[in-house]
Amino acid sequence: MPPHMFTSQDEWDRGYTEGHRYRPLTDVERSLLAAHLPPGVGGRALDVGCGTGELAAHLSSSGYAVDAVDWSEAALAQACTHHGRAARWLRIDIEQDAGASLDADGYDLITLRFVAPFLSARDRTLDALSRRLRPGGALVIITPLAADTPADRRGIALDEDELARLQSRWAVPERHDADGLVLLVLRGPCQDRAAPHVAAQRTPSGGHTDEEGGLPRRHHFRLSGRHYSQVESGRRTIEVRVATPEKAAVGVGDVIVFHDRGGNRELDIVVRRVTAYASFEDLLEAEDPARIDPDGPLEELLVDLHHLYPPDREALGVLAFEFDHRPALPGRPMPMTASQYAQTVPHHTVYGCLYVRDEHDRPVQLRSVYGSRLWQFPGGNLDTQGEGPLDTARREAIEETGLELGLGAPRLLLTHFLHAGPRMPLNKVGLIFDGGRLTAEQLRRIRLDPAEHDMWAVHDLAEWRKLMAPRDFARLDAVERSRYDEGPAYLTTHT
Structure with a gap:
């Protein structure tokens, strides 16, 4: 990192010319960005304070069309030399310029890596950037933490109060700590209003x-x-x-x-x-x-x-x-409305799941990070062309747990029909197959996808009844009872 806070364009130019650099983008940062950013393919990103262009080039390789801005001509020259057409390299003072050269249609992602501590009018500048976000977009701030920074370099970092203020101005803030850095993913700008999720x-x-x-x-x-x-x-x-x-x-x-x-x-x-x-x-x-x-x-x-x-x-x-395992905090908002989601599926709504149990025949379920934090079976919606419900259940089980489940010809346990309602404008059919028993070793090898689930649990039916909403428990109960009958059960749910 530079040895002190540069305060003018000339100082930054001289610093880059003399070889001063921020530390390279780490693998942990790349992993966090991949897990928590909007999908890159077809998206547009703005990298503010891009320096020599490493983050901008990474975003480009992830599928974004990137505008990368900096006020240092020397930094932009080096970025262009090293990364060429990975981005549109623009010399802009983000605090003073109107940004006429920026994309008028806005951005799905705006990043500021090692930039926020240097902003002299931080709230005003971030508010202006937030207005350039498209619906559902995210603003990402990566910064050193003051508590982990030597006192003589305090100016390059943010303290906990400053981080809390930043998060309070957004409806959906997420914080992740990595390698002495803090990564904030901020969605839903509130500017000077109280964040709506706080009231909820x-x-x-x-x-x-x-x-x-x-x-x-x-x-x-x-x-x-x-x-x-x-x-x-x-x-x-x-x-x-x-x-x-x-x-x-x-x-x-x-x-x-x-x-x-x-x-x-x-x-x-x-x-x-x-x-x-x-x-x-x-x-x-x-x-x-x-x-x-x-x-x-x-x-x-x-x-x-x-x-x-x-x-x-x-x-x-x-x-x-x-404590038990009922969630304490509201889940993240779904990334799109139900009507928008209905337009993404191939003219129908179907799901496939696998019902799995431990060695004592107790049901195993995963807890969603979305909405009301429902407990779910491994599986998901059929949204891939050419895939059947059992194919979907097997593929989703691997993605959600890291385990290959439902091999061979698993028995169909339940056909579940959900009527269209306010939460889902289309009818939905679910097929739930017997995924068998998991050994203690298999349970230990479960690896959740944190973008979808934050817990897995094993309980008997009495305990699941306490933890689940009645409508959701009715599905679990129907699946369990069907294991002892000759044919699959049929369940209808009104949403």
Whole structure:
């Protein structure tokens, strides 16, 4: 990175001429961009502060038609030399110029990598850029985090307050941390209005709220990859921590967001119970250890807890946070309306799914990240020409779980007919096939696609009845009962 904040075009030109560079685009950034950006093919992108053009060239290779702008003539010259026709290279002062040379029809994606900290009129500039987004478009900011930046270079980074302000001005903000950087994906500009999704968030009964709009308070817990997977699979339902002031402030009804310490996964839960104990021994006598660590024996659990928290920390007291797997926060808006989606399918609406169970015949389901966060079987809508419902179910199962399921000639268990209604303007037919049982080893190998699902879980029917809406549980119940009948069942649902 440059050794200090350049403040004029001449300084930036001189810096690029002398060889000063930001750090190269990392593989983690590329992965996050691929997972969270609008589809590139046929889209148009604007890369603001493009420098020597590495991000612009990456966006071009992903299918975008790219306009790349910078106020440094030296940077643009090098970008053109290295990346040629990957973008339309434009010299623009994004804070001062009217941008007449930019695309009048707007952009599906606008990126600012290592740019936001240098904007002297940040809110005004980002508001102006947001008005150039097409419907459904995203503005992406990639920036160093001030807490991870040396004090003498603080000006090249944003702190948590600045990041929070940026996110508050958008209806659907997403934050991802990678390699000491923060990647914000911002959709639905609100400018100076309160973000509409904030008002929609529900405060659980009895929960604490913050001081801005009555939102449920959020707390962030980091977990090892093993423990995160236990939560994700629905097997870990009690989290244990020592009673530091921060953790003692967590109350019933608050939201805990679990973060995978070794990756970029996260999921949210509502705190259903908080119980204080004097020691880990007292806690483990009262709580079910299998809900704390379902993969380890009791004696190892106690050793692990003492290893994590020495006696002076345990002396603060010990807390057990109980939760289930109902989502705490609203899901992301669907990327298009139901009417728009209906136009993308080949003149019909059909889905194919696989019904799978564990070794004890308990149903396995995946939780969607969209809408009301429904529990689903592996599978999806038939939206590929030449593909049948079973083909779709098998392909989607691989994409959603990483497992090959439904091989051979699986039995058809349920034909599901959904009447058209306000949420879906076409009738829909679903075919659900028997995907068989999954071994413990197969369950451990499940790898979710975070763009579609954030959890998988195994429960008996009684527990699924508690976690699912009645209409959705009726489908699960019908599939389960059909396994014991001679022929497939038929279910009709009115939407």
